[in-house]
Amino acid sequence: MSVWTKRHVTVVVSGGIASYKALVLIRSLMKQGAVVRVAMTAHAAEFVTPLTFQTLTQQPVVLDEFTTTDPQHVVHVALADWTEVMVLVPATANLIAKVANGLADDAATTTVLATTAPKFVVPAMNSHMYANPATQRNLEQLTADGLHVLTPATGMLAEGYAGQGRLPEPEAILAWLTDQLIQLTPDLPLAGRHVVVTAGGTREALDPVRFITNRSSGKMGYALAQVAREMGATVTLISATTHLPVPTGVTIVPVDSASSLLTAVRTAFDDADILVMAAAVSDYRPTELATQKIKKPAGHGDLMLQLTETPDILKTLAAEKKHQYVVGFAAETQDLLANANRKLTHKKLDLLVANDVSQPGVGFNGDTNQVTLLRPHQQPVTTELASKTAIAKIILETAIADGALN
Ligand SMILES: Cc1cc2nc3c(=O)[nH]c(=O)nc-3n(C[C@H](O)[C@H](O)[C@H](O)COP(=O)(O)O)c2cc1C
Numbered sequence: 001m002s003v004w005t006k007r008h009v010t011v012v013v014s015g016g017i018a019s020y021k022a023l024v025l026i027r028s029l030m031k032q033g034a035v036v037r038v039a040m041t042a043h044a045a046e047f048v049t050p051l052t053f054q055t056l057t058q059q060p061v062v063l064d065e066f067t068t069t070d071p072q073h074v075v076h077v078a079l080a081d082w083t084e085v086m087v088l089v090p091a092t093a094n095l096i097a098k099v100a101n102g103l104a105d106d107a108a109t110t111t112v113l114a115t116t117a118p119k120f121v122v123p124a125m126n127s128h129m130y131a132n133p134a135t136q137r138n139l140e141q142l143t144a145d146g147l148h149v150l151t152p153a154t155g156m157l158a159e160g161y162a163g164q165g166r167l168p169e170p171e172a173i174l175a176w177l178t179d180q181l182i183q184l185t186p187d188l189p190l191a192g193r194h195v196v197v198t199a200g201g202t203r204e205a206l207d208p209v210r211f212i213t214n215r216s217s218g219k220m221g222y223a224l225a226q227v228a229r230e231m232g233a234t235v236t237l238i239s240a241t242t243h244l245p246v247p248t249g250v251t252i253v254p255v256d257s258a259s260s261l262l263t264a265v266r267t268a269f270d271d272a273d274i275l276v277m278a279a280a281v282s283d284y285r286p287t288e289l290a291t292q293k294i295k296k297p298a299g300h301g302d303l304m305l306q307l308t309e310t311p312d313i314l315k316t317l318a319a320e321k322k323h324q325y326v327v328g329f330a331a332e333t334q335d336l337l338a339n340a341n342r343k344l345t346h347k348k349l350d351l352l353v354a355n356d357v358s359q360p361g362v363g364f365n366g367d368t369n370q371v372t373l374l375r376p377h378q379q380p381v382t383t384e385l386a387s388k389t390a391i392a393k394i395i396l397e398t399a400i401a402d403g404a405l406n
Pocket of ligand 1: 013014015016017018041042043044091092093094095124125126129
């Protein structure tokens, strides 16, 4: 389930060089579970044929309502009433001007005027057209009228020079739309709640160029942050260094060492409803941090490193805990349940997610995981091997069912 599942989405396509990109966006919306219909302007049909949109959506395309053969319906009203979400993409300067002034001189603009659904506008045009005071005035009017407008990208334009006005890539448009829709959907399970997630492996510096870390990729934590956002939460993702893209709509707090992670978690913890500690935090750090790069000791083969314990974040937070529901992770290579149970009790967790990282497809780096969920005084539950996104969903649903929001 996503915010798009079974949503009736009308995509209004106008006539610009980026019209073909609406096809890619429509495919993505359909993949997310949306039912998509298209209304297009006559000029849009100069760029991409209605047949292409019709075939892709498996729905009739609204183009010219005056030659309709359907006597049962007034085409634009039927489509406007059916619509739950409307996306104008690409929105030409002309379409923006018409909508801003309430013009309705074709099927597309009449449908826009006739629907009460939330409307999202994705402008795309030449940079001078975009910067023109008339266009800017029209865009301001759309915002004032309650439409949601995406700022165009800056880059190479079809005209062969760079400027602001490009249609953002379809993935970026989908991410923006999804985030907007989450904000407009108050009945999502985590709406109005704050979820704090930590992710990635911390780094403990030895000298200016070296550090001690672990094999954590951050994928489990990032999946949790994304799923929590999709479930409606305000999400703070406290992340050690990773190479992963930050999920849209999530506030990122970059950290480095265990101690910087502790500082960030303490700051976010106070008004958190759920804290999920998915980061792989170093248990030790080098006792001395060398100010210069450590050289090979002259005449000796070995170098001794002395390590000092890092702060125990979960234990520290257990002492500060009020209403928060705290989820910990345990990556084990042996005695999974015994070690995990000890951690659950010792660190006063509400839920412990244990995984045996010695098993294929489980734990670090991969895209899948299989976990055992332990809660105080309840039987452990072991999941199937599944995508980290699916596991994230199970973890958050378990927390909610366990009373995390009470
Ligand atoms: C090749 C070509 C590319 C165009 N690209 C754009 C564009 O990207 N954005 C835009 O606002 N207008 C663009 N135009 C101008 C629009 O097609 C024109 O303003 C038209 O009246 C828009 O009609 P519509 O808004 O009803 O689709 C382009 C025109 C041509 C001939």
